[in-house]
Structures are given as structure tokens and as C-alpha cells.
Amino acid sequence: MNQTTRFSAVSVNLPDVDQAFPLLFSDLERLQVAVLNNEDWPILNEQFTQVSLLAIKIFRREEEAMDLCRDRGAVGHKSAHQMFLRNLAGIKMKCEANGPDVALAQDLRSQVIGWLTDHHRIMNASLGRTVKDLVERSIAHHESTGAIPSSRG
Secondary structure: OOHHHHHHHOOOOOHHHHHHHHHHHHHHHHHHHHHHOOOOHHHHHHHHHHHHHHHHHHHHHHHHHHHHHOOOOHHHHHHHHHHHHHHHHHHHHHHHHHOOOHHHHHHHHHHHHHHHHHHHHHHHHHHHHHHHHHHHHHHHHHHHOOOOOOOOO
16 A cells, blocks of 8 residues: 555545645655755755645644634644644755755655654544544534434435
8 A cells, every 4th residue: 555545545524635635745755856866956945845835734724623623632733733844844944055965855754754644644533533523413413403404314
């Protein structure tokens, strides 16, 4: 099973986030290859920026869902997002200052890509269960009050 399949198997139950997450992972892997290949700074800078903007977009949507669901893990989850962005920014600064190298590619793998994989399989899976539960409870409530027709025949 490849990484994209593993990401797709974990659902946050937010369609835009579920579609964007594998793209973020692919962009990160392309960035790591660019660092390994000693690409020129303008190319690397563009890739770092693209990854950062997509991560921020995904994280904002997740955090919005956490707030709406009153997710008990929201503080830790939001803190984890900030750590990811700090790590990515730190690697970008080192790359700009010293140029790309194998050590930075390894840092991308361990501090960013590997971390994101674990984060998604654990924290995002938990958020997905919370979102799904909230939606199911909302539907059940509205069906019980007759506000929407029952989907249970």
C-alpha cells in the first residue's frame, strides 16, 4: 500500500480536506526530491511556498471543524499544526542560507513528511470520527423532529 492510499484511507470527513491531503503529501515528496537534486533556490522557494500555503489551508479547515465540533483534542491538534509550520519554515531558512543538501532532505523526511503521516493517521483520524459523529447526531435529531425525512426507510 503506497502512502497516498494510506492517506486516502483516513478520512477527516471534510471533502475538501480529504481531497487536498494527498496533494500536500505529494507536494512534500516533490520538495524533498528537489532538495536532494540541489535545485536552484527560486524553484525551491516556490515549492516551499506552495507546500506552506496548502498546509495552512488544510489546517485552517481542520481547526474550523474542531471548533464547530467542540473537539476536546483541539488545543493539542492546533499546537501540532503550528509545530509543523515552524519545522517547515526552519528547514526553508536553512535551505536558503546554506543551500540544499542531503541532511535537509532527511530533515524534511523526519520532521515534516514522516510527522505529517503520523499526524494524519492519528490526530486527523480522531477528528474525522468526531466530525462523523456530529453529523450523524445532527441527522438523527432532525429526523426525529420531522425537520428532514428519515433516510432509514
